[in-house]
Amino acid sequence: MSIAIVNGKLLDEQNKINVRNLLIQGKKITGVGYIPDEDEGALDVFDVSQSMILPSTFDFFSMPEVGDIVKYTHRIQSKGMLHLAYLPNDASCALDRPEDIARMIDQLGENAERVSFVACASKANGPNELSELSMLISAGAKAIYFGRIIENETLFKQALTYVDMIGVPIVFGPMTKMEKNGAHLNAGATSFEIGIRGESEDDELSSVQYVLSMLQSHPNIPIHFQSISSIAALQLIHSMKQHRSNLSVGVSPFHLVFSDEYLSHYNQRLKFNPPLRSSETMRLLRESLTNGMVDHLTSLHHPTLGDSQEKSFFDHSFGSETIDSFFQVVSHCLVESQLSLDYYHSLLSCPQSLSLVQPLVLGLNSNASFIVLKAVAESLQSHVLFGDIEFELQGGVQVIMKDGELMNT
Amino acid sequence: MSKLFNHCIGLRFLTKESVVSILDEAKKIKSGDVIVDLKNQSVVHVFFEPSTRTRLSFEMATQRCHAFPMMLDVETSSLTKGESLVDMMRNIESLGARAVVVRHSNGGIPYFISQQLAIPVINAGDGYHEHPSQGLLDLFTLQERLGDLSGKHILILGDIMHSRVAKSNIWGLLSMGAKVSVAGPPNLVPDCVKKWGVDVCFNLDDCLPNVDAVNVLRIQFERQHGIALPSIREYREQFGLTQQRQELLSDHAIVLHPGPINRGVELDSDVADGKKNVILDQVSNGVFVRMAILSLLMDGAS
Numbered sequence: 248m249s250i251a252i253v254n255g256k257l258l259d260e261q262n263k264i265n266v267r268n269l270l271i272q273g274k275k276i277t278g279v280g281y282i283p284d285e286d287e288g289a290l291d292v293f294d295v296s297q298s299m300i301l302p303s304t305f306d307f308f309s310m311p312e313v314g315d316i317v318k319y320t321h322r323i324q325s326k327g328m329l330h331l332a333y334l335p336n337d338a339s340c341a342l343d344r345p346e347d348i349a350r351m352i353d354q355l356g357e358n359a360e361r362v363s364f365v366a367c368a369s370k371a372n373g374p375n376e377l378s379e380l381s382m383l384i385s386a387g388a389k390a391i392y393f394g395r396i397i398e399n400e401t402l403f404k405q406a407l408t409y410v411d412m413i414g415v416p417i418v419f420g421p422m423t424k425m426e427k428n429g430a431h432l433n434a435g436a437t438s439f440e441i442g443i444r445g446e447s448e449d450d451e452l453s454s455v456q457y458v459l460s461m462l463q464s465h466p467n468i469p470i471h472f473q474s475i476s477s478i479a480a481l482q483l484i485h486s487m488k489q490h491r492s493n494l495s496v497g498v499s500p501f502h503l504v505f506s507d508e509y510l511s512h513y514n515q516r517l518k519f520n521p522p523l524r525s526s527e528t529m530r531l532l533r534e535s536l537t538n539g540m541v542d543h544l545t546s547l548h549h550p551t552l553g554d555s556q557e558k559s560f561f562d563h564s565f566g567s568e569t570i571d572s573f574f575q576v577v578s579h580c581l582v583e584s585q586l587s588l589d590y591y592h593s594l595l596s597c598p599q600s601l602s603l604v605q606p607l608v609l610g611l612n613s614n615a616s617f618i619v620l621k622a623v624a625e626s627l628q629s630h631v632l633f634g635d636i637e638f639e640l641q642g643g644v645q646v647i648m649k650d651g652e653l654m655n656t
Numbered sequence: 657m658s659k660l661f662n663h664c665i666g667l668r669f670l671t672k673e674s675v676v677s678i679l680d681e682a683k684k685i686k687s688g689d690v691i692v693d694l695k696n697q698s699v700v701h702v703f704f705e706p707s708t709r710t711r712l713s714f715e716m717a718t719q720r721c722h723a724f725p726m727m728l729d730v731e732t733s734s735l736t737k738g739e740s741l742v743d744m745m746r747n748i749e750s751l752g753a754r755a756v757v758v759r760h761s762n763g764g765i766p767y768f769i770s771q772q773l774a775i776p777v778i779n780a781g782d783g784y785h786e787h788p789s790q791g792l793l794d795l796f797t798l799q800e801r802l803g804d805l806s807g808k809h810i811l812i813l814g815d816i817m818h819s820r821v822a823k824s825n826i827w828g829l830l831s832m833g834a835k836v837s838v839a840g841p842p843n844l845v846p847d848c849v850k851k852w853g854v855d856v857c858f859n860l861d862d863c864l865p866n867v868d869a870v871n872v873l874r875i876q877f878e879r880q881h882g883i884a885l886p887s888i889r890e891y892r893e894q895f896g897l898t899q900q901r902q903e904l905l906s907d908h909a910i911v912l913h914p915g916p917i918n919r920g921v922e923l924d925s926d927v928a929d930g931k932k933n934v935i936l937d938q939v940s941n942g943v944f945v946r947m948a949i950l951s952l953l954m955d956g957a958s
Contacts, residue, residue: 262795393691410832435848436846436851437849439784439817439823439846439848439849440668440823440848441763441785442763442764442782442783442784442785442786442820442823443762443763443764443783443785444784445786462848513764513768557742557768557772558740558742558768559741559762559764559765559767559768560764560768561763561764561765561783562741562762
């Protein structure tokens with residue numbers, strides 16, 4: 248049985264959005280534009296009007312245990328995240344050894360071309376000792392990750408100088424010091440109400456200011472802030488883009504729909520780093536989507552690590568499985584903000600400054616792997632997110648296809 | 657009769673009806689109109705944080721309810737062997753405990769335990785979150801002295817930011833219709849209380865003549881985490897309830913303190929031991945209120 252995806256919008260070779268029909272046979276796209284009449288009876292036809300076909304949806308994904316890489320890659324890709332960048336995670340694993348990177352690339356086999364490894368700048372993601380940066384890149388890492396802010400200025404300068412010399416991009420993780428400061432959520436009314444210490448938005452701004460000041464003498468390093476959660480920090484980065492074109496910033500869509508008020512009953516599944524902010528910040532972040540301040544929507548995804556036994560909010564580690572909700576929430580944010588379909592593409596693709604993956608164009612004989620995101624404003628539907636939160640969302644996922652196989656419709 | 661509430665985690669989780677039912681039950685217990693008989697059921701007390709009066713008060717309340725208090729020594733418990741909190745609490749439930757009293761230094765732990773167990777969980781204070789039995793005994797004492805709390809003006813004075821007692825008082829007083837003000841150093845009084853309908857006062861001398869009661873909080877040096885007070889002397893100068901300031905209170909106004917008192921800091925000895933203080937009444941009322949909580953959660957009244 249062949250599959251026809253009709254009336255979907257997608258990016259062509261000239262970076263223009265066109266309405267196209269795709270015929271898929273086996274793992275490949277065998278027809279673009281024209282669907283032969285005689286095949287109709289033998290076709291599964293999916294009309295995806297008012298939807299965007301995204302061939303290279305991209306996710307930053309925290310590191311599971313090394314042995315789980317292949318399994319997780321398969322799982323995440325089956326949810327429509329076709330390209331992944333694995334980042335170190337101080338909760339489980341630090342990508343700080345060249346031999347580990349080489350081994351994981353080997354384990355991934357043919358999947359490796361869709362997966363990028365971003366190596367850890369410091370040993371064990373700690374503040375004191377740099378990793379062997381050039382060897383990590385030689386082993387196959389595509390960028391360097393700063394998971395925590397190196398407060399030792401001399402060491403930070405040394406790291407930046409070295410990265411500059413190697414000529415690779417930097418991804419900065421959350422601009423918070425939550426674990427160091429013993430904070431578990433945003434500082435504000437909710438942290439006071441539930442009696443657990445929070446970290447303020449001002450702290451994120453201070454960290455971004457510090458990092459940007461350190462980067463001033465390294466204008467050629469492409470920089471991506473993976474996940475920013477406060478409006479002042481986002482504005483600061485945006486203003487820096489006037490002087491630096493190789494700067495980009497990601498925001499999690501969950502920060503656009505959930506505020507810290509959702510934590511008033513200690514919902515462990517929403518214990519994120521950076522933390523969910525106030526409802527006013529949430530509103531302003533959503534507005535920032537429409538004025539071009541956000542370059543990438545990051546899933547903020549963490550796999551379930553170790554024993555899955557429930558822990559209290561206080562004892563629970565940061566991060567949760569967001570992958571099942573990600574595209575529904577993204578679609579909702581984009582529909583609600585009335586963004587054009589081409590914007591979907593830019594917000595879900597790898598930030599251009601990073602160039603971690605080759606941009607894909609769906610054409611004849613290309614691999615039939617993509618996700619189709621609906622942009623239908625009137626379809627407000629109730630969804631259960633994170634297992635127990637009922638939420639009304641617009642738009643959503645219409646089709647997920649991987650290697651010519653429908654994973655979800 | 658179905659229970660109005662299944663756990664006692666915080667006053668923010670309790671309806672006014674539930675709060676009133678606890679206060680009424682405590683009043684009946686104190687007057688001898690009700691005798692509580694929990695028929696030797698076991699109540700396990702798990703204190704992860706030091707406590708003197710709350711621990712003894714719960715122990716006494718359990719005994720006077722004809723229940724059997726079992727004190728878990730956390731330092732020699734299976735937690736030290738790596739057992740998880742959930743597993744330990746489930747084991748306690750399986751051993752036959754009919755209620756658990758928990759104190760913990762982290763906010764939300766009693767709430768979390770209540771989600772895991774089928775038996776009632778009573779919060780004996782969790783981090784910065786709440787201290788519901790203290791809040792209820794304060795309401796009880798205030799009601800005993802001032803009558804109906806609706807429209808009464810209560811000032812909570814001190815480190816509001818780090819006080820679980822302050823929050824339990826705020827939620828309880830608001831649900832009873834009282835007017836609530838808070839006073840303290842600006843860095844220890846979160847602005848967000850205003851959105852709950854609480855007034856914020858930074859000039860104590862202006863505020864004191866207008867209140868019916870002052871609940872003075874202990875300055876919690878152990879919870880400051882870098883929020884420094886310029887000095888204890890300056891705190892006392894600005895926000896200590898001194899003998900001189902006590903004179904500003906109206907004749908009928910009373911002074912509460914949840915203890916332990918830092919004498920000469922938030923409260924002068926002349927005030928702590930003076931005519932307006934009801935501090936020891938709070939302590940004795942605490943037993944009746946805790947008996948009422950156990951009784952209502954474990955269906956023990958007769």
